[in-house]
Amino acid sequence: METYASNAPTQTTSQVGKTGVLIVNLGTPDSPSVPDVRKYLREFLLDGRVLDIAATTRYFLVNGIIAPFRAPKSAKVYRELWTETGSPLKYYGEVVERELQKALGNEYVVTLAMRYQSPSIDAGLARFQRLGLNSIIVIPFFPQYASASTGSVYEKVMDIVKSWQVIPEIKFINRFLEHPKFIQGFVQNGRKYMDTRNYDHYLFTYHGLPERQILKGDVTGKVCKLGDCCGKLHAMNQHCYRAQCFETTRRLVKELGLPEGSYTTSFQSRLGRTPWIKPYTDEVIKELTAKGVKSVLAFSPSFVADCLETTIEIGDEYRELFEEKGGEHWQLVESLNDSPIWIETLVDLVKTA
Template sequence: MKGVLLVNLGSPKSTDPKDVKTYLGEFLMDERVIDLPKLLRTILVKGIILNTRPKQSAKAYAKIWWDEGSPLIVLSERLQNKVDDMTSVPISLAMRYGEPSIKNGLQELYDQGVTDVLLVPLYPQYAMATTETIIVLAEELRDQFFPKINFTVVPPFYNHPDYVTVLARSIADKLDHVDYEHLLFSYHGVPERHIRKSDITNSHCKIDGSCCQTPSKAHQFCYRHQCYETTRLVGEKLGLKEGTFSTSFQSRLGFDPWLKPYTDRTIEKLAKDGIKKMAIATPAFVSDCLETLEEIAMEGEEIFHENGGKDFHFIPCINDRQDWVKTLSRWIDEWANQPVKDTKAS
């Protein structure tokens, strides 16, 4: 029997600093998020970050928390329920960090008789700290607790025509009656070393301004290339003129080089350069969350206004839009109608 496990990032249980600390501890101790040797990672996370950041993050979460709970969890549940109504196989939901856990999601499917699971990381672009860590943990849990389960993993869909159409339409819907001068595509940042570590050629990724446009097998796992490609494809779909849109990266942590240009500095520069009306989309996220609702919609707007900008238009993620629900449901049904592969993982 077939079934689907949708997996998103996760969220604290509440805005209480203790719950935020627990969540951040699990998240930041992941070796694919902070890829330092375990001793150094432990000193950094448990010795420094978890003693300073939870209260600050708790205040940020409190700004965007809904009556129903964490926006990311609520929106993911809405997506799950809508997809479940439109598909012919069981649909479960899990979070990489926090609850509901991937183990619980797999158990829920297994208890229904599912032995062939479509694993759907809800990230359009591939990255060590997102798609890869989900797959690795799911496989570890499968090997330990669910040896009869087979996995099929949905590949990154950053350039899938269906996804590009949905994303472009979501942007157009928001901007249809809005006057703006520049559209910024802001993606979650990662350390530059993550890009090089993901380079299966061990030589292509130079982060030099040209490697992402030069065809290579490395692009299969290159987050930077996939972000720029999403921007390019959506720009073409919307018929945007060169110079009226650009790409940036947000949410850097620590002092190591992260992908540039940085979103906060880009917003500041746009305002200082005379842009009075801007819009911003966040295509690295399927569901709105702290990084979109607080960091972009609140902090980003504040930066823009402080530096002379006037109108700031935040574009929500695709969340549980009906066209996204239909697209995801169609992908699932296409997979569900294929013969079951007699393999442990694919």
């Protein structure tokens, strides 16, 4: 079996043939303090795949306006999110790292990384390089592919390893929305609430993206219409984030047995004045209450771990909006977090990579 020499002085034979598994989530500030939040925002928003505008404009916009003025407000929200164990997203990542290592056994080396902040992708890959592993599997924790999330992880990994003298075999998990256990994990979490009461409506809300990023992904320039073109996932739109989100909803709806008309797919977290993919979650909430909907069960299938966008935005802010507009009961379905079925999903992804 082929192995390679790393930068480390020696290589233990026990590592020969092992596979590194790099699990990567988006990231979180090191603390809810204003300086740490500002540092996180800068790294996140200076990524050209996230804020896809001219580099000079992006630099001055982020450093001169967004980070200085948004950091204090964001820090306040992060303090609401923080627990005794720190950032939920990082905490769940660390638990998953341990549990996945146990489940995979000694043939694998599992390492958690964040695309932004710590633990870094650089540190995770450096560990693999020192161990002289046979191959590497990279699993971005994003069920649906998007240039700003999965694509950014790919770019970062490739940018790091391009300087290695010897690059081992590297495999990337592009998406996993079709994996039965991923779907079943959200179904199990949702049914816990569905078994206790009847809901008027079911909302599947996904992180949003600027429309321009979706249009850029259509290499033909002819398929994407930002509308009914997402009604089915096929060869020509399979990499479209919006189409993948609608496909995720269809799979969840089928397993949950929801009737047509009882559910909606929407997109949250939009920023700025440019158009983002629609429908917007906050506008959908207003439309639902105007129709007399009193109870909603909300799913967030673009997140595998609870974070600011689930716990605070969906769980608190959208609940407040729903109640303000006349709704009575709003329930967020938790993400997969560190559940056994999520670990099983990851094991399957590794073994079939």
